[in-house]
Amino acid sequence: MKEIALLGIRGVPAQHGGFETFAEKLSLYLIEKGWKVTVYCQESGKGEIYESIWNGVNRVHIPVPFSGSFGTVIFDWKSIVHSLNQSGLLLTLGYNTACFNLLQRMKSQVNLINMDGIEWRREKWGIVARIWFWLNERFGCWFGSHLIADHPKIKEHLSTRVKTEKITMIPYGGDEVCNADASLLDEYNLVPGQFSVIIARPEPENSFLQMVRSFSRKQRNHKLVVLGNFDIERNSYHRSVIDSASDEVIFPGAIYDTATVQSLRFYARFYFHGHRVGGTNPSLVEALGAGCAVIAHDNHFNRWVAGPDAAYFRDEADFCEILDRLLPAEDIALKMRAASRTRFKDRFTWEQVLGEYEELLTHWYPTK
Structure with a gap:
């Protein structure tokens, strides 16, 4: 059985945004295809790491006593440290704390990183945050085994950092709505x-x-x-x-x-x-x-x-x-x-997008 762990999101079921929705869709899709799927989930508060099962997905719950961006950084750090014991394949959604992915690279784990958008260009961030995102974009390019771009222009942008062969373009997907109340x-x-x-x-x-x-x-x-x-x-x-x-x-x-x-x-x-x-x-x-x-x-x-x-x-x-x-x-x-x-x-149908992801993940699955 192929195994995969998803990192970089707050968890499933989806409650917070696009990446969480994607993680939920991909997790359930891969389980139907016979994969064992683990998703790291951020919890508020203190306590020990614990696990649960949701619709066949193994969830690793990591309590974090901080909110906001700092809490997310702590969660990502703890998730990555915990993932060093995971077998199979890793999929990281986002590069905002890619400096920590060095640990997975040092352990020779296969980690595919979805590089999301060009976060450091967003007007809402101050100079310190922009420098942090700018640096981590480069860390993601260096430490990721392979990169996923969700848009041809993002692939073009990342190609200025690494060889084009290291990048696969797969867009985001969505549900078709043919009727509504x-x-x-x-x-x-x-x-x-x-x-x-x-x-x-x-x-x-x-x-x-x-x-x-x-x-x-x-x-x-x-x-x-x-x-x-x-x-x-x-x-x-x-x-x-x-x-x-x-x-x-x-x-x-x-x-x-x-x-x-x-x-x-x-x-x-x-x-x-x-x-x-x-x-x-x-x-x-x-x-x-x-x-x-x-x-x-x-x-x-x-x-x-x-x-x-x-x-x-x-x-x-x-x-x-x-x-x-x-x-x-x-x-x-x-x-x-x-x-x-x-x-x-x-x-942009989920059938297309998730099928392309499974094909890429299968190609990169580590062989013993």
Whole structure:
């Protein structure tokens, strides 16, 4: 039986984001294929490391008495030390603490690292954090047995650090949503097709302020639903976004109920995607899977994912012009929705993505 341990995430079942969702999908997929799967899980508090079984996945629970980034670093360190006794293959999701992966390299363990996005370019980080991520990106390139890029441009970027042969490109995947419960919109007084949606972390590099401010320049007779955690007391950027919004913009907070989020995507006129940094963004893939008509920031990351039939904006004025032109054009929105589904089926189904991962993992599985 082949064995694999997954590191770098908070654990399964998924509760925190894209990498956790991927880890859950991959773990269950590999178990069905006869693999033994271990996932390291971060717990709050003190105590000894313990194990449990969830849907056939062996979970190694590591209590950490700290929160935030420091707690994550401690968790990663303890996970990596514990993993030195694991047999088989390692898969690390993210490179944020790749300096610790030297231990696995020294023990000649096979460790594949998914290098995620270019974290050190994100505007939200200060100089110390950027240097930390910049260094760990290089450590990941050096210490990983093989690298996985989730976007052709990420592979191109990593190729400036290591030989191209050391990198395999496999994108993120998503579920296709062919129907959704329209009654879930009632709580927010929304009517199918008469609102658009933004689903992302409200960070400067995700263009929240530009999109909300452009939308709010005039009366649209259309709602904009902005999902995300906003802390206007402690975050000046969050406050600026909310202050710039018209009365047609709704801020329901972060919604974690899958059925509700699927309904918001499925019945939205448009999905606005302002990400300027990163590779294959999970939220954009999920929007394609729900058949959303996409209006995205114009960069090579978004263009490869969403394809040529999405609409792209460069700045606020550009975004405003697109809204003026497309919001009333239901026929164009329908064509864009169909194109999104086609793009999704061509490249981003979980069946494709997980199959490519198993093929790569099998190729790198250590032989005794």
